[in-house]
Amino acid sequence: MFNFAAIYALLMREALIYFREKERIAAILVSPLLFLFVVGKGLSGSSPVEGYTYQQFIFPGIVVMVILFTSITYGLYIIWDKRLDFLKEVLAAPISRTTLFLGKALGGMLGGIIETLLLLVIGMAFVMPLPLWKLLLCLAASVPVAYMITNIGLIIGARMKSMEGFGLVMSFLTWPMFFFSGALFDLATAAPYIRVVALFDPVTYAVDLMRYVLIGYGYFPPLVSLGALLGFCAVTTALGVAAFGAIQQEK
Amino acid sequence: MPPAIITTDLTKRFGALTAVDSINLEIREGEVFGLLGPNGAGKTTLINLLATLLKATSGTALVAGRDINREPLEVRRNIGIVFQEPSVDDLLTGRENLWLHSLLYGVPRAEIKGRMEKMLELVRLTARADSFVKTYSGGMRRRLEIARGLIHQPKVLFLDEPTLGLDPASRKDVWTYIRGLKDAGDTTIILTTHYMEEADSLADRIGIIDQGRIIELDTPDALKRKVGQDIVYLTCPPGTLEKVKHLPFISEGIEEDGRIRLTLDDSGRNLQALLKAAGDVEEVEVRRVTLDDVFLKFAGHQIKDETENHSMFERIAESNSRR
Numbered sequence A: 001m002f003n004f005a006a007i008y009a010l011l012m013r014e015a016l017i018y019f020r021e022k023e024r025i026a027a028i029l030v031s032p033l034l035f036l037f038v039v040g041k042g043l044s045g046s047s048p049v050e051g052y053t054y055q056q057f058i059f060p061g062i063v064v065m066v067i068l069f070t071s072i073t074y075g076l077y078i079i080w081d082k083r084l085d086f087l088k089e090v091l092a093a094p095i096s097r098t099t100l101f102l103g104k105a106l107g108g109m110l111g112g113i114i115e116t117l118l119l120l121v122i123g124m125a126f127v128m129p130l131p132l133w134k135l136l137l138c139l140a141a142s143v144p145v146a147y148m149i150t151n152i153g154l155i156i157g158a159r160m161k162s163m164e165g166f167g168l169v170m171s172f173l174t175w176p177m178f179f180f181s182g183a184l185f186d187l188a189t190a191a192p193y194i195r196v197v198a199l200f201d202p203v204t205y206a207v208d209l210m211r212y213v214l215i216g217y218g219y220f221p222p223l224v225s226l227g228a229l230l231g232f233c234a235v236t237t238a239l240g241v242a243a244f245g246a247i248q249q250e251k
Numbered sequence B: 001m002p003p004a005i006i007t008t009d010l011t012k013r014f015g016a017l018t019a020v021d022s023i024n025l026e027i028r029e030g031e032v033f034g035l036l037g038p039n040g041a042g043k044t045t046l047i048n049l050l051a052t053l054l055k056a057t058s059g060t061a062l063v064a065g066r067d068i069n070r071e072p073l074e075v076r077r078n079i080g081i082v083f084q085e086p087s088v089d090d091l092l093t094g095r096e097n098l099w100l101h102s103l104l105y106g107v108p109r110a111e112i113k114g115r116m117e118k119m120l121e122l123v124r125l126t127a128r129a130d131s132f133v134k135t136y137s138g139g140m141r142r143r144l145e146i147a148r149g150l151i152h153q154p155k156v157l158f159l160d161e162p163t164l165g166l167d168p169a170s171r172k173d174v175w176t177y178i179r180g181l182k183d184a185g186d187t188t189i190i191l192t193t194h195y196m197e198e199a200d201s202l203a204d205r206i207g208i209i210d211q212g213r214i215i216e217l218d219t220p221d222a223l224k225r226k227v228g229q230d231i232v233y234l235t236c237p238p239g240t241l242e243k244v245k246h247l248p249f250i251s252e253g254i255e256e257d258g259r260i261r262l263t264l265d266d267s268g269r270n271l272q273a274l275l276k277a278a279g280d281v282e283e284v285e286v287r288r289v290t291l292d293d294v295f296l297k298f299a300g301h302q303i304k305d306e307t308e309n310h311s312m313f314e315r316i317a318e319s320n321s322r323r
Helices: A004-018 A022-042 A054-076 A078-083 A086-091 A097-126 A132-159 A165-180 A192-199 A202-215 A222-245 B043-050 B072-077 B094-104 B109-122 B138-150 B168-184 B196-202 B220-227 B240-245 B267-278 B291-298 B300-322
Strands: B005-014 B017-027 B032-036 B058-063 B079-082 B156-160 B188-193 B205-210 B213-218 B230-235 B250-256 B259-264 B283-287
Touching: A004 A097, A004 B094, A022 A054, A022 A097, A054 A078, A054 A097, A054 A132, A054 A165, A054 A202, A078 A086, A078 A132, A097 A132, A097 A222, A132 A165, A132 A202, A132 A222, A165 A192, A165 A202, A202 A222, B005 B043, B017 B043, B017 B058, B017 B213, B032 B043, B032 B196, B043 B058, B043 B156, B043 B188, B072 B079, B079 B138, B094 B109, B094 B138, B109 B138, B138 B156, B138 B168, B168 B188, B168 B196, B188 B196, B196 B291, B205 B220, B205 B291, B213 B220, B213 B291, B220 B291, B230 B267, B240 B250, B240 B259, B240 B267, B259 B267, B267 B283
Parallel strands: B032 B188, B032 B205, B079 B156, B156 B188
Antiparallel strands: B005 B017, B005 B058, B205 B213, B230 B259, B230 B283, B250 B259
């Protein structure tokens, strides 16, 4: 079922490409940094958690935002691959679609984790001091988050036919997932409908876990967030393998 | 030796369109088989079926002894494909492309490096192996793709329009490699093309495919013999046609664009007799039968369609100029 050499090959491809496209690494950080340093500082003075500024309160949410943007974009990129025939070479290889999906998902996860590390380093310099163990714990938490969101991106990417849908996905999925997650506010004091929607938003649990790790505050108990995340990981893996199984040549 | 490929009533439908229509085909091991047909005839679909990139609607095929429906991964392990459109990764170097491909196809780790060097050598890309593929010319990409298609030592290699869009020099280059492979003799090669000369110069046998069916299948020479005859054009005074028409080796004579078009056996031997009978001739043009003619004969309707399109454009041009 799993072909480890092939997964390694798919992962290496993403790693090699990732470090060659430095503009992309920087471009993805722009919106999150605007939120962190403009919204975060502009709205200061109303932190829901005592002992932390508003900027520090939203920092974990911004970390998740970076992963969200990196991973969804990565997932949708396979539409390009499909159109340019790059994917064909991989689709023709003697590997199962499960192997292909896992290789692609792990490759995408890599990007999310590297962006997380970059943002954490920026955060350590300008937002809040972080001991090494917190940094490492944060990176560990970013693993399931990046994996889950990459899966979502790949599932949509596998089904979409053209890049024109990209804007739609960003407007109708990525931004709502971000805003409803409680990244910018405390869910405990939010309007009831927001809290209801947030329950179904996988990003909510990612933000909550990250916030628990960074500032010790969570809307859910950390194990509930972690459990929900792992559940979403499992479900999106199953859906992703199915979606990849359905990719056919179009001619 | 078992055949490299056997298809049994292989069929693929896309909705109402039957792209591959119950094809029965047997390709010998070590053979270079040319699939010749116009655009949309079903060449690529047939390749995609045999490479297990598409699922057959009905029927089946054995490729390197493995069933395409039941053992697709085994089929894939034993084949190499060079796609119609470029599919090497631009963002990687030539060497990296080969390395990742070897991992994907399960080449033993210890052998990868050696095989990479050998393949790069074969397609003469050693010097550029560490440049990004986006800096390669079209011909270099094609060569890299051929190297990639061969590095896992497939039993069957599919080349889908391997010279499409290449300049003449690169095309000759690619032909040289294909002939080299053919001489080495270990690999069965299935080649699709709509260039007649390509099929003529490379293939042991040619299948002419049209509307999803193999309408003719033979060696290039035999196909040419079937169409049979050479064509001689004579520019000469009126009345000459009557003088030569009855000659025994002439099967057809018509007036065309102010000259005479004669279809005859073996122009090499009979030309002298023809010219003697014709008398006063201003200009002679001899055309040996080419696969173009074969193709015109067996799949002539496609060409007709194209002429119709052409006249449609002419009509549009006319109506525009009248305005």
